[in-house]
Amino acid sequence: MAAKRAPQDVPIRDDSIRLGQFLKLAGLVDTGADAKDAVAxxxxxVNGETETRRGRQLVVGDVVALGEEQARVASGDADDVDVPW
Incomplete structure (x- = not known):
């Protein structure tokens, strides 16, 4: 089994973010409907444990994985970061 890629740091504006919102922000899904389905x-x-709550609050340091892709919640202003999408 191939190892997962290192997580990409994705900055958030506040102290926490909901899982569904983070999936979209990180580019792991395209839409809220995709996020809802993936979680369901x-x-x-999240942090290696299957998560079925789309509204789960994530904080800085949490690592979210979908398939081989991983993203880590980072602090900072998302407007100041050059993102590929």
């Missing part, structure tokens, strides 16, 4: 089907993990 158990395809998303």
């Amino acid at each position: 089907f158990g395809a998303v993990s």
Whole structure:
């Protein structure tokens, strides 16, 4: 089994963010509907544990994985970061 890629740091503006919002911000899904489905089907993990609550609050340092992609919640202003999307 291939190792997952290192997580990409994705800055958030506040102290926390909901899982569904973070999935979109990180580019792991395209829409809120995609986020809802991925979480409902158990395809998303947070810190290595399967998460089925789309509204789960994430804080800086949490690592979210969907398939081989991973993103880590980072502090900072998302407007100041050059993102590819």
